[in-house]
Amino acid sequence: MDETSRTRSAVHAYFERVERRDWEGFGALLAEDVVYEMPQSRERIRGKATYLQFNREYPGDWHLQVRRVVADGRHAAAWVDARVGAEHQDACVWFELSGQGLISRITDYWPEPYDPPPGREHLVERW
Structure with missing residues (x-):
């Protein structure tokens, strides 16, 4: 398995284990620092x-x-559907893996929805 494939697999495992609340398995993916x-x-x-x-x-x-999940070498980005009860948000999570293949850095972006400014209704489709 090449480096990019290992990174992609690690990111998928990160979300699978945290979703299952498998804290031991989750911790095994993380660098100490x-x-x-x-x-x-x-x-x-x-x-x-x-x-x-x-x-x-x-x-x-x-x-x-x-x-x-999009991965390139030891870096990856994930688009995530996050839910707390009935509340839903999309999140963008950036990952960096160490040379040992452990997750060493995570940057979590939680964009808040907002109404667009007026004047471009003729160009866009709202959903």
Whole structure:
């Protein structure tokens, strides 16, 4: 398996294991010095133990489903359908893997929906 395929597999495994709440298996994918960032809230978590605790303690009945993963070498991006109860959001998650094939950096973008500015109704289709 080439590097890009390993990266893609690691990202799919990341979401599968976190969705199953398989914390031991999830932790096995992470580098000890993993860094997790959420730019919208300007939060950063450093280290596997802290990141595992963050996920174990995350409130609500949340679920993540991968829509698409694009990988190139040791980098990948995932488009994710995130749900907490009845609330739905799309998320974009960026990954970086170490030379050992462990996830070393995760950047999570949670875009908020907003109404577009007026004046382009003739160009777009709203859904």
